[in-house]
Amino acid sequence: MKPKTLFEKIWDSHVVYQKKNYPDVLYIDAHLIHEVTSPQAFDGLRKRNLPVFRSIRTWATADHNVPTKNQDKPIKEILSRKQVEMLTKNCKEFGIRLYGLGHPYQGIVHIIGPELGITKPGMTIVCGDSHTSTHGAFGNISFGIGTSEVEQVLATQTILQYKPKTMLITVDGKLKKGVVAKDIILYIISKISTSGATGYFVEYAGSTIQNLSMEARMTICNMSIEIGARGGLIAPDKTTFAYMKNRKFMPKNKEWDKIIAYWKTLPSDKDAIYDKELHFDATDIEPMITYGTNPGMGVKITEKIPNVPTAEKALTYMNLKAGTPMIGLKIDYVFLGSCTNSRIEDLRLVASIVKGKKKAKNVDVFVIPGSKQVEKQAKKEGIDKTLKNAGFELREPGCSACLGMNEDKIPAGKYCISTSNRNFEGRQGPGARTFLASPLTAAAAAITGRITDVRTIL
Amino acid sequence: MKTIISTCVPLPIENIDTDQIIPARFLKATTREGFGENLFRDWRAKDNFVLNNPAYFGKILVAGKNFGCGSSREHAAWAIKDYGFKAVVSSFFADIFKNNALNNNLLPVQISESFLQKLFKAIEKDPKTKATIDLEKQIISFNSQKEKFDINPYKKTCLIYGYNDIEYLLSIKDKIKEYEKNNSNFAR
Numbered sequence: 003m004k005p006k007t008l009f010e011k012i013w014d015s016h017v018v019y020q021k022k023n024y025p026d027v028l029y030i031d032a033h034l035i036h037e038v039t040s041p042q043a044f045d046g047l048r049k050r051n052l053p054v055f056r057s058i059r060t061w062a063t064a065d066h067n068v069p070t071k072n073q074d075k076p077i078k079e080i081l082s083r084k085q086v087e088m089l090t091k092n093c094k095e096f097g098i099r100l101y102g103l104g105h106p107y108q109g110i111v112h113i114i115g116p117e118l119g120i121t122k123p124g125m126t127i128v129c130g131d132s133h134t135s136t137h138g139a140f141g142n143i144s145f146g147i148g149t150s151e152v153e154q155v156l157a158t159q160t161i162l163q164y165k166p167k168t169m170l171i172t173v174d175g176k177l178k179k180g181v182v183a184k185d186i187i188l189y190i191i192s193k194i195s196t197s198g199a200t201g202y203f204v205e206y207a208g209s210t211i212q213n214l215s216m217e218a219r220m221t222i223c224n225m226s227i228e229i230g231a232r233g234g235l236i237a238p239d240k241t242t243f244a245y246m247k248n249r250k251f252m253p254k255n256k257e258w259d260k261i262i263a264y265w266k267t268l269p270s271d272k273d274a275i276y277d278k279e280l281h282f283d284a285t286d287i288e289p290m291i292t293y294g295t296n297p298g299m300g301v302k303i304t305e306k307i308p309n310v311p312t313a314e315k316a317l318t319y320m321n322l323k324a325g326t327p328m329i330g331l332k333i334d335y336v337f338l339g340s341c342t343n344s345r346i347e348d349l350r351l352v353a354s355i356v357k358g359k360k361k362a363k364n365v366d367v368f369v370i371p372g373s374k375q376v377e378k379q380a381k382k383e384g385i386d387k388t389l390k391n392a393g394f395e396l397r398e399p400g401c402s403a404c405l406g407m408n409e410d411k412i413p414a415g416k417y418c419i420s421t422s423n424r425n426f427e428g429r430q431g432p433g434a435r436t437f438l439a440s441p442l443t444a445a446a447a448a449i450t451g452r453i454t455d456v457r458t459i460l
Numbered sequence: 461m462k463t464i465i466s467t468c469v470p471l472p473i474e475n476i477d478t479d480q481i482i483p484a485r486f487l488k489a490t491t492r493e494g495f496g497e498n499l500f501r502d503w504r505a506k507d508n509f510v511l512n513n514p515a516y517f518g519k520i521l522v523a524g525k526n527f528g529c530g531s532s533r534e535h536a537a538w539a540i541k542d543y544g545f546k547a548v549v550s551s552f553f554a555d556i557f558k559n560n561a562l563n564n565n566l567l568p569v570q571i572s573e574s575f576l577q578k579l580f581k582a583i584e585k586d587p588k589t590k591a592t593i594d595l596e597k598q599i600i601s602f603n604s605q606k607e608k609f610d611i612n613p614y615k616k617t618c619l620i621y622g623y624n625d626i627e628y629l630l631s632i633k634d635k636i637k638e639y640e641k642n643n644s645n646f647a648r
Contacts, residue, residue: 015643018632018635018636018639019632019635019636019639023612023613023614024614024628025612025614027629027632027635027636029636029639029640029643038487038488038533039532039533039534041490041491042490042491042492042534045490045491046626050626052630055636066484066487067487067488081488081489082488084488084490085488085490088490130532130534131531131532132530132531132532132556134532146532146556147532147556147559148532148533148534148537148556148559148560148563149534149535149560150534150560150563150564150624150625150626151559151563151625153626154625154626154629157626157629157630158626158629158630158633158636159636159640160629160636161629162625162628162629164612166555196475196526196529197475197525197526197529197552197554200526200552200554200555201555227530230526230529230554230555232555232556296475296477296529312474315473405479405484405531406484406485407484407485407487407488424477424479424530424531426477426479426480426530427479427480427502428479428480428483428502429479429484432483432485432502433502
């Protein structure tokens with residue numbers, strides 16, 4: 003039998019139907035929905051008079067558009083409130099589980115999936131959000147879809163998809179002090195650009211990746227879309243199984259033993275062939291930061307802004323000059339959150355830097371936990387107090403200033419160091435200027451008020 | 461949709477992401493209509509942006525490579541369509557955008573970088589330059605230049621005859637149920 007990659011094993015086992023010249027019909031095991039990209043899909047179902055085909059496989063939460071303060075009170079902004087109410091109404095009408103505002107499981111859709119054990123190895127997972135690739139950290143095929151596709155999945159639990167090509171990215175070696183998962187992925191994006199993996203599904207492997215925690219692996223897979231890949235995945239191993247055991251939607255007892263046996267068959271066969279392979283050396287990676295307006299415009303924090311003609315428009319927007327060192331640039335805001343970096347380990351990293359220190363006077367810092375459960379855990383560990391003593395504000399869960407849909411926006415012309423995933427023009431608010439970095443680097447900047455090499459204060 | 465003949469609107473910028481096409485703060489609507497008003501909203505704030513230039517109009521948007529990267533928001537395709545475009549021409553498209561466009565009868569035409577640059581030059585020289593996109597023959601042409609473009613045969617049929625994916629999937633529901641029966645042993 004032909005050796006198969008992890009990706010191919012999962013894809014092939016989910017093909018419901020194949021027809022010449024047609025895309026494959028792929029079965030979807032888990033469908034996650036939120037308030038922004040689902041209303042038009044439900045409308046479509048109503049127009050066609052269709053039920054949700056397998057409502058048991060769909061989970062809903064409110065995250066993109068929710069306020070991060072006073073979530074117990076009605077949403078002030080009328081359009082946001084209407085959109086969130088529409089989700090509640092649709093879930094009720096079509097019989098879908100909803101972890102909405104006020105629910106102990108509410109949170110960013112890509113945080114709650116793994117935390118509740120909805121996300122498992124060997125699955126297919128879709129969501130109307132490009133960072134669905136996050137779930138691939140557990141060894142499954144997860145990818146973002148558009149609203150028309152959300153409707154297809156609601157109506158049939160399947161989706162029409164062309165099989166993408168496969169890419170293997172290996173990272174080997176020991177990470178330097180102060181270097182975390184976010185730096186690895188920002189480094190990779192800076193090397194291969196935002197379209198370097200378009201048309202591919204990426205598997206991450208190598209000793210560096212294997213030694214990462216599940217939460218760190220999620221940070222890597224999360225930003226797969228930022229290299230243009232539809233998704234990214236990592237072979238499940240002991241670390242994966244240990245993270246998943248006893249989570250709410252995980253099989254228990256005998257069923258657990260059975261499913262682990264299946265999951266162990268998933269990793270790529272020896273001699274499996276990928277369409278493309280890339281290799282990176284972990285010892286070359288340093289704390290990373292972006293200077294421009296796409297995630298590929300990144301440098302090592304100790305470097306200067308490069309002089310490349312393609313960055314001219316970006317530097318005009320950022321009001322920065324080529325040749326300027328990154329270290330020392332002044333910042334106005336610090337955003338710690340998003341589906342990339344809002345899990346408990348991220349908050350622990352932040353707390354480790356700011357403990358006993360005070361934020362710089364010139365900066366506003368907001369910390370947005372990824373979910374109610376992350377928020378609860380942070381409080382249990384006293385992280386909320388550490389943050390408060392440093393002058394940081396721990397708010398309530400949501401996507402927040404990652405995309406500036408709610409009121410959490412960075413004002414025009416201001417600089418924000420952000421643990422999120424995109425530094426596009428206006429992403430964090432019209433005219434906002436974003437530096438993407440790790441939670442460690444962002445926390446260090448919050449203390450000094452400037453871009454700082456975290457290793458100098460560790 | 462078979463043939464589109466129109467003047468073009470040039471946007472010679474690379475890596476145009478969906479946050480530029482439709483900023484997130486305009487995603488609060490719960491219907492598919494009306495997004496055209498906010499197409500490239502923040503860029504339109506500048507007087508010299510191409511959509512503010514009356515010399516350029518038409519049904520074909522011509523853009524730099526890696527068009528539509530970033531967020532999966534289908535609102536980007538809706539906004540372009542709602543504004544009045546029927547096709548987007550570029551030398552490279554991001555995956556999700558391409559799917560979203562096809563699902564909304566907005567034709568993504570992927571051409572070579574050299575052909576794209578020739579088209580940009582021609583439009584710059586004469587904004588009245590018309591391009592012809594023949595979907596059946598898969599050929600895009602302007603002046604005396606032409607190039608063949610790729611499109612998946614299934615999607616091509618859908619566009620020409622107005623079929624969509626959901627109808628196809630609903631037609632094979634029995635096969636989906638059979639798949640579920642045969643795979644019920646997977647605890648997934």
